[in-house]
Amino acid sequence: MIYTITLNPAIDYVVKLDVLEQGTINRSQGDYKEAGGKGINVSRVLDRLGTTSTALGFIGGFTGKFITNYLEKVGIAHDFVSLQEDTRINVKLKAGNEETEVNGKSPAITEENYESFVNKLRGLTSEDMVVLAGSLPASLPEDTYHSIVTMLNAQGVSVILDTSGSALEQAIKASPAFIKPNNHELADLFSEKIKTDLDIVRLAKRLHVENRIDHVLVSMAKEGAIYVGEAGTFKLSAPTGRAVHSVGAGDSSVAGFLYKWQESNHAEEAAKYAVASGSATAFSKTLCTKDEVEKLLEEVQVTKL
Numbered sequence: 001m002i003y004t005i006t007l008n009p010a011i012d013y014v015v016k017l018d019v020l021e022q023g024t025i026n027r028s029q030g031d032y033k034e035a036g037g038k039g040i041n042v043s044r045v046l047d048r049l050g051t052t053s054t055a056l057g058f059i060g061g062f063t064g065k066f067i068t069n070y071l072e073k074v075g076i077a078h079d080f081v082s083l084q085e086d087t088r089i090n091v092k093l094k095a096g097n098e099e100t101e102v103n104g105k106s107p108a109i110t111e112e113n114y115e116s117f118v119n120k121l122r123g124l125t126s127e128d129m130v131v132l133a134g135s136l137p138a139s140l141p142e143d144t145y146h147s148i149v150t151m152l153n154a155q156g157v158s159v160i161l162d163t164s165g166s167a168l169e170q171a172i173k174a175s176p177a178f179i180k181p182n183n184h185e186l187a188d189l190f191s192e193k194i195k196t197d198l199d200i201v202r203l204a205k206r207l208h209v210e211n212r213i214d215h216v217l218v219s220m221a222k223e224g225a226i227y228v229g230e231a232g233t234f235k236l237s238a239p240t241g242r243a244v245h246s247v248g249a250g251d252s253s254v255a256g257f258l259y260k261w262q263e264s265n266h267a268e269e270a271a272k273y274a275v276a277s278g279s280a281t282a283f284s285k286t287l288c289t290k291d292e293v294e295k296l297l298e299e300v301q302v303t304k305l
């Protein structure tokens with residue numbers, strides 16, 4: 001069974017504007033709300049690709065209810081721990097080609113809440129895969145993902161991790177099986193400036209070798225991705241198209257990789273599927289569908305590095 005963990009879910013409130021002017025009243029040309037947060041988006045894309053998963057994490061208040069109602073409507077299983085405070089709202093402002101994001105502050109998580117969550121993971125086994133994705137709520141320590149990866153590894157569970165900053169820096173020391181930083185997150189992780197593909201390869205190889213991470217997929221938005229791992233080192237081009245809304249593109253890549261990986265056990269195929277899924281989401285108003293992904297698959301070119 002696949003489980004996705006979103007410790008800090010969100011309603012994504014997407015607002016379209018002609019231009020965004022600071023210090024005055026802007027009027028929306030159209031807006032909509034999505035059940036978001038990285039793990040939840042992975043569950044949503046897996047569902048569209050035909051794979052079942054259960055969404056775990058913390059949820060609270062009327063905003064949390066919006067998310068669970070949505071998941072129930074589309075038939076995605078969930079087993080969240082309930083919080084007193086409201087799940088956050090993340091505002092995504094789309095003005096012309098520019099996307100500006102204001103991600104909300106996380107609700108408080110008590111020790112009791114956290115213990116209830118960890119108890120849900122105790123029964124997982126080597127039959128299971130877990131996606132840990134997104135930022136950590138402010139009330140949890142920065143080594144939270146490190147502890148979860150350590151615990152799940154000991155239970156034989158494969159862990160897929162997609163986070164950034166200090167949470168990522170700590171968690172990679174516990175050797176998750178797969179990570180998908182974007183090129184900026186990779187640069188931050190090593191406090192380096194990335195200028196060429198070879199810089200990416202060099203840093204990703206350190207994660208593969210020194211941190212014993214089986215698969216490292218570094219996404220680079222319209223430049224595609226670079227894979228370093230058990231299957232070798234290669235670059236994958238992204239299909240060309242008009243980027244409509246890139247929120248969730250990274251989450252779609254994670255879901256695409258996981259979907260193909262569990263079906264084929266073939267990392268190169270999985271990485272191709274990841275890139276096609278990310279691009280299919282970037283090219284559509286919301287998350288990708290399987291048809292959209294498979295239409296783009298042939299356009300993803302793989303070059304050995």
Ligand SMILES: Nc1ncnc2c1ncn2[C@@H]1O[C@H](COP(=O)(O)OP(=O)(O)O)[C@@H](O)[C@H]1O
Nearest residue numbers: 182219220221222224243249250275278279282
């Ligand atoms: N403008 C774009 N054109 C084509 N593909 C894109 C574009 N933006 C994102 N993608 C696809 O989505 C994937 C993930 O995007 P990226 O922006 O790197 O991730 P994240 O959302 O995690 O920052 C890329 O590897 C690529 O396949």
Ligand SMILES: O=P(O)(O)OC[C@H]1O[C@](O)(COP(=O)(O)O)[C@@H](O)[C@@H]1O
Nearest residue numbers: 036037038090134135248249250251
């Ligand atoms: O937990 P974070 O880092 O604040 O990110 C949450 C945001 O990321 C998203 O999951 C989108 O992520 P990507 O664009 O990286 O795929 C949004 O749905 C959500 O608002």
